[in-house]
Amino acid sequence: MALIGKVAVVTGAAMGLGNAMTRILLQNGAKVVLLDVNNTAGENFQEALHKEYGSEKTFFFKCDVESEQQIKAALKKTTEAFGGIDILCNNAGILNEGEWEKTVSINMVALFRVTYLALEYMNKLNGGRGGVIVNTASMAGLIPLLSCPVYTATKHGVVGFTRAMSLASKASGYGIRFNALCPGFVQTDLFINIPKRLGQFSNLADETLKLVDKFKVLTVTQVAESFLELVTDETKDGEALIVLPDGTSYMEFPVLC
Ligand SMILES: NC(=O)C1=CN([C@@H]2O[C@H](COP(=O)(O)OP(=O)(O)OC[C@H]3O[C@@H](n4cnc5c(N)ncnc54)[C@H](O)[C@@H]3O)[C@@H](O)[C@H]2O)C=CC1
Numbered sequence: 037m038a039l040i041g042k043v044a045v046v047t048g049a050a051m052g053l054g055n056a057m058t059r060i061l062l063q064n065g066a067k068v069v070l071l072d073v074n075n076t077a078g079e080n081f082q083e084a085l086h087k088e089y090g091s092e093k094t095f096f097f098k099c100d101v102e103s104e105q106q107i108k109a110a111l112k113k114t115t116e117a118f119g120g121i122d123i124l125c126n127n128a129g130i131l132n133e134g135e136w137e138k139t140v141s142i143n144m145v146a147l148f149r150v151t152y153l154a155l156e157y158m159n160k161l162n163g164g165r166g167g168v169i170v171n172t173a174s175m176a177g178l179i180p181l182l183s184c185p186v187y188t189a190t191k192h193g194v195v196g197f198t199r200a201m202s203l204a205s206k207a208s209g210y211g212i213r214f215n216a217l218c219p220g221f222v223q224t225d226l227f228i229n230i231p232k233r234l235g236q237f238s239n240l241a242d243e244t245l246k247l248v249d250k251f252k253v254l255t256v257t258q259v260a261e262s263f264l265e266l267v268t269d270e271t272k273d274g275e276a277l278i279v280l281p282d283g284t285s286y287m288e289f290p291v292l293c
Pocket residue numbers: 047048049050051052053054071072073074077099100101102127128129130131142172173174175218219220221222223224225226227
């Protein structure tokens with residue numbers, strides 16, 4: 037799928053992985069709508085992008101993905117400004133085992149809601165153009181991360197939702213591919229600030245650090261390059277792409293029926 041002229045929406049776009057996804061989409065010719073709850077970081081990033089790519093290619097909306105009203109308003113304005121939505125990147129996420137209900141709310145409930153609201157514009161059955169939805173899961177969506185049970189559960193939920201939506205889309209004719217991105221540890225604020233967010237599992241910080249030593253840490257640019265494959269390769273649908281510093285691979289799931 038060529039990205040020239042395509043319209044992408046990225047949640048959690050101001051920082052970290054979302055920032056790198058936004059950049060790689062722009063570099064490949066897409067227009068990008070940035071959604072983020074952090075107004076200062078979002079406005080600063082938009083200003084930088086306007087200087088680099090011109091003011092026609094991006095705009096930023098302050099949007100908390102937990103707010104149905106704010107998502108609806110952002111998607112409506114996106115469609116009014118750019119004429120439709122071709123690519124949705126559900127990337128906003130947190131890791132906070134102390135505030136575990138909020139972790140479930142942002143990583144899973146909000147991701148489901150943003151997807152359903154975006155389908156109203158993207159689904160070919162609703163007059164949309166079809167396209168692709170990439171959900172940022174994690175290696176923790178495939179293998180348990182011992183110090184983060186709730187985070188692990190949310191990311192397993194994202195992988196399951198993505199795969200089921202892919203099947204629903206194919207069976208119903210939405211014209212939308214669904215893929216999950218599953219990176220290991222990535223050098224972002226989320227990763228750096230973890231030790232104080234393990235809550236009752238803070239005794240397992242050292243065990244977690246051993247995993248970090250074993251798996252090593254990715255840059256956001258490495259992950260964005262793999263993300264681009266899920267967006268552009270039309271053969272990828274219902275996939276979970278594992279991204280680690282020594283390479284990428286597609287998860288092989290059991291086939292029972
Ligand atoms: N950093 C890592 O090691 C890994 C991160 N991930 C996932 O990647 C995604 C992005 O994480 P990072 O870039 O690492 O984190 P980050 O903390 O650097 O960036 C997350 C962005 O999401 C925004 N955000 C948070 N809550 C939001 C909300 N309610 N509404 C809208 N925006 C919100 C933040 O303001 C921030 O700009 C998350 O889903 C995370 O679980 C997956 C695997 C590894």
